Amino acid sequence: MTAAGVPHSYIPFSLFLLLLSSSSSHLYPGTATAEKQSKTRSLHSEILRDEAVARLNDLGKVSDADGYLERTFMSPASVRAGILIREWMEDAGLRTWVDSMGNLHGRVEGMNTSAQALLIGSHMDTVVDAGIFDGSLGIISAISALKVLKSNSKLGELKRPVEVIAFSDEEGVRFQSTFLGSAAVAGVLPVTALNISDKSGVTVQDVLTGNSIEITEESLLELKYDPASIWGYVELHIEQGPVLEWTGFPLAVVKGIAGQTRLKVTVRGSQGHAGTVPMSMRRDPMAAAAELIVLLESLCKRPREFLLDGGNCDEYSLESLSTSLVCTVGEISTWPSASNVIPGQVTFTVDLRAIDDVGREAVVYELSNKIYKICDRRSVSCIIERKHDANAVICDRELSARLQSAAYTAVHRMTGEIQEEVPVLMSGAGHDAMAISHLTKVGMLFVRCRGGISHSPEEHVLDDDVWVAGLAVLAFLESHM
Numbered sequence: 001m002t003a004a005g006v007p008h009s010y011i012p013f014s015l016f017l018l019l020l021s022s023s024s025s026h027l028y029p030g031t032a033t034a035e036k037q038s039k040t041r042s043l044h045s046e047i048l049r050d051e052a053v054a055r056l057n058d059l060g061k062v063s064d065a066d067g068y069l070e071r072t073f074m075s076p077a078s079v080r081a082g083i084l085i086r087e088w089m090e091d092a093g094l095r096t097w098v099d100s101m102g103n104l105h106g107r108v109e110g111m112n113t114s115a116q117a118l119l120i121g122s123h124m125d126t127v128v129d130a131g132i133f134d135g136s137l138g139i140i141s142a143i144s145a146l147k148v149l150k151s152n153s154k155l156g157e158l159k160r161p162v163e164v165i166a167f168s169d170e171e172g173v174r175f176q177s178t179f180l181g182s183a184a185v186a187g188v189l190p191v192t193a194l195n196i197s198d199k200s201g202v203t204v205q206d207v208l209t210g211n212s213i214e215i216t217e218e219s220l221l222e223l224k225y226d227p228a229s230i231w232g233y234v235e236l237h238i239e240q241g242p243v244l245e246w247t248g249f250p251l252a253v254v255k256g257i258a259g260q261t262r263l264k265v266t267v268r269g270s271q272g273h274a275g276t277v278p279m280s281m282r283r284d285p286m287a288a289a290a291e292l293i294v295l296l297e298s299l300c301k302r303p304r305e306f307l308l309d310g311g312n313c314d315e316y317s318l319e320s321l322s323t324s325l326v327c328t329v330g331e332i333s334t335w336p337s338a339s340n341v342i343p344g345q346v347t348f349t350v351d352l353r354a355i356d357d358v359g360r361e362a363v364v365y366e367l368s369n370k371i372y373k374i375c376d377r378r379s380v381s382c383i384i385e386r387k388h389d390a391n392a393v394i395c396d397r398e399l400s401a402r403l404q405s406a407a408y409t410a411v412h413r414m415t416g417e418i419q420e421e422v423p424v425l426m427s428g429a430g431h432d433a434m435a436i437s438h439l440t441k442v443g444m445l446f447v448r449c450r451g452g453i454s455h456s457p458e459e460h461v462l463d464d465d466v467w468v469a470g471l472a473v474l475a476f477l478e479s480h481m
């Protein structure tokens with residue numbers, strides 16, 4: 001989701017965490033010999049590569065906008081996308097339904113209906129001017145892998161039910177509230193979420209009702225899955241960063257997802273005429289905001305320097321912060337925004353992420369203190385609002401080990417070569433797995449994307465990487481047979 005353009009300084013941190021030998025062996029089949037062609041056929045390339053790529057392209061055309069991709073929560077295009085995905089789920093032999101938050105489910109029971117179910121999911125909504133792989137790849141590769149099992153008459157051999165979920169909202173574009181879909185399934189969506197309204201004043205509840213989905217506070221609570229009925233959750237997602245491409249690997253196992261705090265900082269000063277108020281008599285919120293933003297950058301580049309005096313952060317957190325902390329001011333607005341007026345008010349957002357929750361808290365605390373001091377010195381008033389908090393999520397060890405072995409098998413089957421260890425990365429972006437971690441153990445696989453670019457029409461995954469992603473899900477499913 002919100003990792004648009006993972007900053008460059010993120011590379012060293014991720015590499016720091018890589019457990020890999022950094023050879024960049026090439027993972028694409030070379031010239032197509034007859035032997036390779038027949039091997040290719042046996043690796044279900046028609047379903048896992050050709051059809052999956054075609055479906056990604058088809059789904060990528062389902063948009064509310066003209067000329068670019070945009071699908072927000074329960075929009076007309078989202079509903080059409082749901083119909084398409086539902087057909088593909090049924091084509092793979094899954095029983096399907098839509099729940100009262102608009103999530104689409106496809107389930108196969110396997111040999112034991114009462115065994116704990118494996119959930120595999122990702123989101124079907126997109127950002128504005130999105131790429132076609134974010135979210136969709138995780139849904140489509142899961143459906144394709146199950147279709148392979150169906151075509152081999154093996155769905156009945158699954159030891160446990162497998163349920164693919166296409167979540168209705170992860171990006172939070174329409175209601176500014178991420179994870180509406182997965183948080184409902186995990187039972188952590190507050191009922192007040194039904195009353196959130198979008199820019200046109202339509203609430204979440206209105207939108208669902210408008211799509212003939214009855215949602216009440218009671219039915220929202222009933223959406224929560226019984227943790228005892230679930231074995232675990234797996235999500236495959238594009239990396240949205242540049243590390244995998246750099247290492248030459250198509251797949252990585254995700255070790256954990258960074259926690260996040262979003263702040264809104266409002267600076268109020270004294271609005272005035274740009275020509276008549278002497279510099280010494282100004283209370284300019286724009287200059288103050290500039291100083292605050294540079295302060296944020298310094299603090300996040302060198303947390304150690306700033307926090308050591310604070311004394312409220314232990315060595316472990318400091319170490320983790322210095323390799324994982326990333327901070328961004330992505331939005332700034334000013335009033336009245338005219339070239340000849342000293343602004344009266346400037347508002348900007350802060351997005352702050354780190355793997356260590358204690359460390360992140362210490363940074364927010366230190367940042368707030370420093371902001372208030374600077375505002376006092378400049379005689380402007382500052383308000384800091386905490387808009388969003390999410391704790392870091394650490395992926396389950398056993399589940400990750402299985403995913404790692406599935407990724408290994410997939411790469412090995414495709415190239416015939418013995419690969420080195422599969423890389424392990426941290427995720428700076430949030431994913432549905434964060435919400436689902438409140439329900440059950442989670443594990444994730446990352447798929448390489450070109451240039452690390454995401455949340456952009458430039459987002460791209462090689463056809464063969466789509467294939468190896470499908471093979472990895474297939475190998476993972478085979479470990480449940």
Ligand SMILES: *[C@@H]1O[C@H](CO)[C@@H](O)[C@H](O)[C@H]1NC(C)=O
Binds near residue numbers: 112115116
């Ligand atoms: C089916 O799963 C349930 C719940 O885990 C278990 O108690 C039961 O033994 C399983 N049945 C078979 C035939 O494996």
Ligand SMILES: *[C@@H]1O[C@H](CO)[C@@H](O)[C@H](O)[C@H]1NC(C)=O
Binds near residue numbers: 191192193195217
């Ligand atoms: C939602 O808004 C309605 C109407 O304003 C109100 O009656 C209801 O209590 C609100 N529900 C929640 C959960 O806030």
Ligand SMILES: [Zn+2]
Binds near residue numbers: 001
């Ligand atoms: Zn995503």
